[in-house]
Amino acid sequence: MSSITPxxxxxxxxxxxxxxxxxxxPKQFVPLLGTQSTFQQTLQRVADxxxxxxxxxxxxxxxxxxxxxxxxxxGMEIEILVEPSRRDSGPAMAAxxxxxxxxGAKALLALASDHLVIGAEEFRAGCREGLLAVGQxxxxxxxxxxxxPKTDYGYIRPGSQSIGPVQKVAAFVEKPNAQTALxxxxxxxxxxxxxxxFPPDVxxxxxxxxxPAMAAxxxxxxxxxxxxxxxxxxxADAFAxxxxxxxxxxxxxxxxxxxxxxxxxxxxxxxxxxxxxxIGEADSAGNVTxxxxxxxxxxxxxxxxxxxxxxxxxxxxxxxxxxxxxxxVGHRDNLPRLKDVVQRMSDGKHKxxxxxxxxxxxxxxxxxxxxxxxxxxxxxxxxxxxKLSLQSHKRRAEHWVVVRGVAEVTLDGKIMTLxxxxxxxxPMGGIHRLANPGEEQLEVVEVQTGDYxxxxxxxxxxxxxxxx
Amino acid sequence: MSSITPxxxxxxxxxxxxxxxxxxxPKQFVPLLGTQSTFQQTLQRVADxxxxxxxxxxxxxxxxxxxxxxxxxxGMEIEILVEPSRRDSGPAMAAxxxxxxxxGAKALLALASDHLVIGAEEFRAGCREGLLAVGQxxxxxxxxxxxxPKTDYGYIRPGSQSIGPVQKVAAFVEKPNAQTALxxxxxxxxxxxxxxxFPPDVxxxxxxxxxPAMAAxxxxxxxxxxxxxxxxxxxADAFAxxxxxxxxxxxxxxxxxxxxxxxxxxxxxxxxxxxxxxIGEADSAGNVTxxxxxxxxxxxxxxxxxxxxxxxxxxxxxxxxxxxxxxxVGHRDNLPRLKDVVQRMSDGKHKxxxxxxxxxxxxxxxxxxxxxxxxxxxxxxxxxxxKLSLQSHKRRAEHWVVVRGVAEVTLDGKIMTLxxxxxxxxPMGGIHRLANPGEEQLEVVEVQTGDYxxxxxxxxxxxxxxxx
Numbered sequence: 001m002s003s004i005t006p007x008x009x010x011x012x013x014x015x016x017x018x019x020x021x022x023x024x025x026p027k028q029f030v031p032l033l034g035t036q037s038t039f040q041q042t043l044q045r046v047a048d049x050x051x052x053x054x055x056x057x058x059x060x061x062x063x064x065x066x067x068x069x070x071x072x073x074x075g076m077e078i079e080i081l082v083e084p085s086r087r088d089s090g091p092a093m094a095a096x097x098x099x100x101x102x103x104g105a106k107a108l109l110a111l112a113s114d115h116l117v118i119g120a121e122e123f124r125a126g127c128r129e130g131l132l133a134v135g136q137x138x139x140x141x142x143x144x145x146x147x148x149p150k151t152d153y154g155y156i157r158p159g160s161q162s163i164g165p166v167q168k169v170a171a172f173v174e175k176p177n178a179q180t181a182l183x184x185x186x187x188x189x190x191x192x193x194x195x196x197x198f199p200p201d202v203x204x205x206x207x208x209x210x211x212p213a214m215a216a217x218x219x220x221x222x223x224x225x226x227x228x229x230x231x232x233x234x235x236a237d238a239f240a241x242x243x244x245x246x247x248x249x250x251x252x253x254x255x256x257x258x259x260x261x262x263x264x265x266x267x268x269x270x271x272x273x274x275x276x277x278x279i280g281e282a283d284s285a286g287n288v289t290x291x292x293x294x295x296x297x298x299x300x301x302x303x304x305x306x307x308x309x310x311x312x313x314x315x316x317x318x319x320x321x322x323x324x325x326x327x328x329v330g331h332r333d334n335l336p337r338l339k340d341v342v343q344r345m346s347d348g349k350h351k352x353x354x355x356x357x358x359x360x361x362x363x364x365x366x367x368x369x370x371x372x373x374x375x376x377x378x379x380x381x382x383x384x385x386x387k388l389s390l391q392s393h394k395r396r397a398e399h400w401v402v403v404r405g406v407a408e409v410t411l412d413g414k415i416m417t418l419x420x421x422x423x424x425x426x427p428m429g430g431i432h433r434l435a436n437p438g439e440e441q442l443e444v445v446e447v448q449t450g451d452y453x454x455x456x457x458x459x460x461x462x463x464x465x466x467x468x
Numbered sequence: 469m470s471s472i473t474p475x476x477x478x479x480x481x482x483x484x485x486x487x488x489x490x491x492x493x494p495k496q497f498v499p500l501l502g503t504q505s506t507f508q509q510t511l512q513r514v515a516d517x518x519x520x521x522x523x524x525x526x527x528x529x530x531x532x533x534x535x536x537x538x539x540x541x542x543g544m545e546i547e548i549l550v551e552p553s554r555r556d557s558g559p560a561m562a563a564x565x566x567x568x569x570x571x572g573a574k575a576l577l578a579l580a581s582d583h584l585v586i587g588a589e590e591f592r593a594g595c596r597e598g599l600l601a602v603g604q605x606x607x608x609x610x611x612x613x614x615x616x617p618k619t620d621y622g623y624i625r626p627g628s629q630s631i632g633p634v635q636k637v638a639a640f641v642e643k644p645n646a647q648t649a650l651x652x653x654x655x656x657x658x659x660x661x662x663x664x665x666f667p668p669d670v671x672x673x674x675x676x677x678x679x680p681a682m683a684a685x686x687x688x689x690x691x692x693x694x695x696x697x698x699x700x701x702x703x704a705d706a707f708a709x710x711x712x713x714x715x716x717x718x719x720x721x722x723x724x725x726x727x728x729x730x731x732x733x734x735x736x737x738x739x740x741x742x743x744x745x746x747i748g749e750a751d752s753a754g755n756v757t758x759x760x761x762x763x764x765x766x767x768x769x770x771x772x773x774x775x776x777x778x779x780x781x782x783x784x785x786x787x788x789x790x791x792x793x794x795x796x797v798g799h800r801d802n803l804p805r806l807k808d809v810v811q812r813m814s815d816g817k818h819k820x821x822x823x824x825x826x827x828x829x830x831x832x833x834x835x836x837x838x839x840x841x842x843x844x845x846x847x848x849x850x851x852x853x854x855k856l857s858l859q860s861h862k863r864r865a866e867h868w869v870v871v872r873g874v875a876e877v878t879l880d881g882k883i884m885t886l887x888x889x890x891x892x893x894x895p896m897g898g899i900h901r902l903a904n905p906g907e908e909q910l911e912v913v914e915v916q917t918g919d920y921x922x923x924x925x926x927x928x929x930x931x932x933x934x935x936x
Contacts, residue, residue: 018779019777019779292818294809294812294813296802296805296808296809297802297805305795307793308776308790308791308792308793308794308795308820309487309793309794309795309813309818309819309820309821310794310795310796310797311486311487311794311795311796311797311798311806311809311810311813312796312797312798313796313797313798313799313802313803313805313806313809314798314799314801314802314803314805315783315786315797315798315799318783318797320795320797322776322790322795323776324776324792324793325775325776325777325792326776326777326778326779327773327776327777327778327779327788327790327795328778328779328780328781329778329779329780329781329783329786329788329797330779330780330781330782330783331781331782331783333782334764334765334781334782335781335782337764337765337781337782338779338781340764341762341764341779341781342779344762345762345777345779350760350777351777352776352777353777369837369838369845370837370838370845370847370913372847372871372872372911373872374871374872374888375871375872375911375913377837377838377845377847377913379838379840379845397889399867399869399891401867401915401917403840403842403843403915403917404840404841404842404843420842420917421865421917423867423891423893423915425891443840443843445838445843445845445913445915447869447871447891447913449869449871449888449889
């Protein structure tokens with residue numbers, strides 16, 4: 001049996017799970033359930049090297065460091081395919097297919113990075129079954145047996161032809177209304193999970209039939225790609241020529257080569273907060289709670305705190321998600337409105353609409369811990385071997401106190417080592433760099449003083465992440 | 469016309485307005501409406517020296533520094549009467565009466581510190597009218613014309629006798645059910661606001677009739693009181709002998725000397741969050757909002773944020789109060805349950821149930837801004853002329869960075885002055901003190917490192933607030 005190359009698609013800003021998911025760190029990177037992100041859970045789902053090759057992550061420049069960091073945390077090796085612009089899933093899938101084909105892949109498994117799958121063994125069994133149709137040039141999708149008449153999923157109508165448990169797709173059908181959804185369930189239709197298994201050349205040749213410009217642009221972007229270690233940068237000019245269109249519209253709904261494996265695993269696209277209530281373990285009143293929360297006379301609600309002590313009293317069918325810098329309260333019926341509400345807040349000057357308190361950088365992360373009229377305090381967390389750029393500031397001085405690990409500090413050409421409980425003063429204009437030479441995380445409390453304390457007061461002289 | 473001595477009663481932990489109100493800083497000290505606390509608003513209501521003498525604040529040891537600080541902020545001179553133990557309002561009022569009498573007061577105005585009054589001129593007019601009955605030995609209460617059939621207030625039935633607009637009280641009646649409340653309104657009963665105007669000796673002689681032990685204990689506690697500047701410490705042993713009972717049960721419901729002035733000012737006891745919705749300016753959907761909040765399809769709700777960006781979608785008749793460290797979501801009908809819920813959370817290990825992020829001290833305040841495995845960061849805010857105790861720590865070192873104002877630092881006998889953007893290291897065991905010699909607030913970011921970072925690792929050598 002030939003092995004499968006997983007391609008994990010990492011994009012999208014996940015507004016519908018705000019405030020846990022925000023543009024600066026969208027839902028696939030957030031530990032929504034347990035301690036790992038769905039991106040990490042997806043990686044682990046394809047960790048079996050007997051069946052799967054090393055995964056390829058198709059993402060953009062903003063998220064590639066996060067993908068790298070999160071893969072490293074769980075000890076997974078990955079390749080990264082960087083999309084130079086957002087062109088929807090069609091071009092992304094085509095470029096992934098062209099790249100995988102160039103590496104000799106015979107079967108490609110395209111997975112969303114933000115879905116939940118419960119049942120890793122059943123998932124792998126589904127992949128093995130799908131290979132039967134892939135071997136005959138089929139494009140296989142995973143169909144989920146519906147548990148309720150959902151109106152926000154597309155459905156798949158299986159046909160009569162089959163190879164083992166894999167059935168030919170008669171039609172992909174659009175999101176139905178509630179009544180039609182009930183009929184679909186009665187007729188044996190399946191939810192379209194949007195994850196696909198296929199031979200790369202079949203996807204590309206089908207795309208060449210229906211969307212020749214898209215296929216050509218993707219193949220050219222791969223042919224002209226620039227490789228740096230295990231990161232592949234698609235050619236920007238070529239990729240930009242691809243029409244922006246989803247893979248469903250571009251190929252799946254038009255080709256006659258689609259097959260469906262009925263899934264025996266539990267699945268959710270974690271599309272809205274409601275999904276967390278569906279999946280969580282509810283108490284006798286139908287509530288799922290997480291974190292420091294106290295509920296009283298509450299029914300059928302999801303109450304979660306990632307920080308603040310949260311009391312909820314006398315409500316039903318609501319979702320409450322509390323973080324230190326952002327709070328959501330919504331009736332379950334109205335959650336589809338969240339995306340618009342977040343968009344509205346993003347248009348204003350509310351930082352928390354789009355940015356988490358913790359901001360991720362290639363070298364680690366930082367977070368604001370205090371702010372006043374002429375000062376700002378941050379905690380910097382530098383990964384082992386991480387290195388900030390060599391830089392200076394025109395309008396602020398900085399005090400650094402090492403609170404964990406070992407720091408290598410460069411200041412005006414001098415290099416010194418600071419340990420826990422040691423501090424240093426970086427005067428205004430001083431050319432400096434902070435690095436973590438150790439094996440343990442480095443944590444520094446930074447107190448800035450000055451009359452202007454924004455991120456754009458920075459002159460970069462050198463950067464190992466090529467941000468100069 | 470003799471002038472009135474206001475006595476402002478400051479006690480109670482205000483659980484029903486959690487999380488803005490917490491035991492560490494209860495509702496009377498919190499700016500619930502606008503920028504001033506209700507305590508400060510109460511002080512300003514009696515600022516007219518033509519009618520009122522310098523106010524006396526009856527409070528406990530925990531709250532006296534806060535009362536002092538808040539009075540200073542608005543430039544009001546006060547006297548403080550410190551109750552050595554909590555004995556309910558009867559003994560507090562008796563001690564205040566005994567103290568005021570000893571200072572020559574002829575009329576005492578006992579005011580709650582956590583009520584809202586809109587209409588300062590009408591309030592003063594009510595006091596002047598009340599003096600008519602006080603001149604004839606009456607105890608006068610302010611009756612509020614009901615606006616709805618409230619079941620959580622006591623009511624007053626006026627009798628036929630009157631002096632000008634002041635009517636004799638026929639009876640105080642207990643909190644009614646909804647139907648009875650409607651009848652009370654029809655019969656012209658008034659809400660009992662719990663604020664009283666009376667000659668101190670009349671209150672004391674009436675108390676001596678009904679509760680002789682209480683009256684005797686209060687008089688003895690005043691006779692043996694210790695005075696320090698404008699602070700009077702009631703004698704603890706004497707005061708402890710007073711039975712704990714409210715002034716209503718002890719005197720008001722038993723005496724035949726009560727009169728009532730119908731109020732022409734707007735009044736609220738701010739008993740629950742609902743009151744803020746009653747009082748605030750509602751939009752066309754009946755919502756009152758405050759702070760960085762975004763509402764969508766919300767009706768008849770109070771949504772307030774004192775920090776986090778807060779989105780509320782598709783709910784009705786709810787109260788949402790968001791702070792960085794604590795969040796409340798409650799249906800308006802169930803708000804009376806909040807007190808119990810907060811009590812339940814207090815029993816656990818949730819700091820935010822009882823303590824605010826900002827902790828007040830005689831010298832100013834501090835707040836945790838970050839915390840990790842072997843470190844803790846705080847911002848210290850020291851009032852002008854404020855002085856922390858001379859102290860040392862066994863298990864932590866401290867780094868101080870001055871971010872505003874001027875610091876006088878004592879370290880192992882040496883005194884030095886630090887300005888903005890200067891820092892100092894306090895080694896473990898170093899005997900040190902931080903003080904603000906200036907006229908402006910001093911702000912310091914403190915980074916502690918060590919293996920134990922709690923408040924109780926402190927040896928105090930000297931303290932200007934007598935906490936050694």
